[in-house]
Amino acid sequence: MSGVVSESLLTRLRTGNLRTDFPIFQTDGQDNGLVYLDSGASAQKPQVVLDAVNNLYANSYANIHRGVYKLSEDATKLYEGARETVRSFLNARHRKEIIFVRGTTEAINLLANTIGRDRLGKGDEVLITHMEHHSNIVPWQLLCQSSGAVLKVVPITEAGELDMDAFADLIGPQTKMISVAHVSNALGTINPVKEIVAMAHEQGIPVILDGAQAVPHMPVDVQDLDCDFYVFSGHKLYGPTGIGVLYGKADLLEQMPPYEGGGDMIESVTFEKTTFAPLPARFEAGTPNIAGAVGLGAAIDYVQGIGFETIEAHSAELHRYGNDLLAGIPGLRQIGTAKNKATLFSFVLDGIHPHDVGTFLAEENVAVRTGHHCAQPVMERFQVPATTRASLGIYNTKADLDALVVAIGKLRKFFGK
């Protein structure tokens, strides 16, 4: 899309007309009223994604990169076409910089076990932040245990923003790797990642950005960010589960040792010696998730068909609206009030545990996530056991937020609050 808000598309988003693109919101041809506010955990799938997956299996399916017959060529074309779609989506320089993985979690584990293992020795430091998802904590802890490296953590402020002065102070001669969430899943904070990358590069430190919560909400240009790695999952971007992306700068990927061994990642194998395939195949051992990649390609096409200008205009309206509504509820405290924030409301209610909140909202056909959101250090930082989180996607409307607030009113009454 060409940098403008499409009024007609914005109207589709505002009125909830976009819901007709998503089968989950339809029952017998009618809107079923589902209020889905858990896109941060996983987004619903538009029909075009289901069709792309179905079409592959029904009409163009065979294993890829192997067969000389037409079906295999068709499947290969679709799979590699999806890689090109991702490349263009992230504005990566080369197609070979796009590695298909199972998801964000696998991408970070891959990096910890390849470049991480290569570069981190005893006393070296990995720098992450206090708002990371467990998937950007545990792989590094495991690596630190085996290598003797040390995990350092950038603190966050009361608003849920990174303490950038502390960040700068924590970068030292021992820092060999920095891994940061682009957008926090528990707080919604959009981190100043371009600034972080610039700061790290002054010291020659590579930076991994966890984009799982960012790519559904904003355009990402890896060349502009100049990050060394960018990772995300397909299923939060309206694509299938089990497919995700690891972007890495070609020169870094080329230096990295392989992750998993197997078919497709080799050039030649004898029992004495194996030479590895060039990028990207080197990091895609075994038959990949062909249908997942094709589905992800279709999801990206769908999102780009709406355009991030329009998506961002709509979500800004919802964000303001939601903030105002929640501010009017006595005893409700939002956790995460960063100035720069994705459309996500994490909150606690006085005297009512989030788990009870979740069950009540479910009964009202409002789907939210309750718990620690795989970010226990964030919960501990704000001294809450858990929060209720409403995270929005492109299909959400003001009516969804109204439904949320009405349901919260009912449950407060029930609990005598």
Add this chain to the structure above:
Amino acid sequence: MSDLRDLYQSLILDHGQNPRNKRSMECHEGGQCRCTEGYNPLCGDKLTLFVKAEDGVLEDLSFEGHGCAIFTASSSMLTEVLKGRSIEEIREIQNKYLQMLTDEEVEPDPEGLGKLAVFGGVKDFPARVKCATLPWRALEAILQAVDEDKVKSEDSVATE
């Protein structure tokens, strides 16, 4: 909301908001008090259960921790209902209670459960079953320890 009302019967609401026996006890090596911790990582429910046992009878029970209404009510009512009962009685209640909440095959039999029967409705909310069972799972560890003590003391009696 009728199902929800079943789930959050007034008894559960009452105990959830005004838990009984929510206090710690002093536990030390060789003392009569035992404690054990329970944790539900999915929702962050945390519990320490304290039990004072004498001659195979739980003289006093209490708990500390935080969690949702169902977890809190379940912990509270556990301490209330089991106070003064023998290990044998408690095992019977515990089995019935866990069966009521977790056994798909068996029709729930609230007979003998007294007011604990109010938790029967939780079974219809699979995501919440763990909240209601956590204190009872924690109890299991304590009962085993109390049993072992009993065996030890019987052994020592027998060898004297």
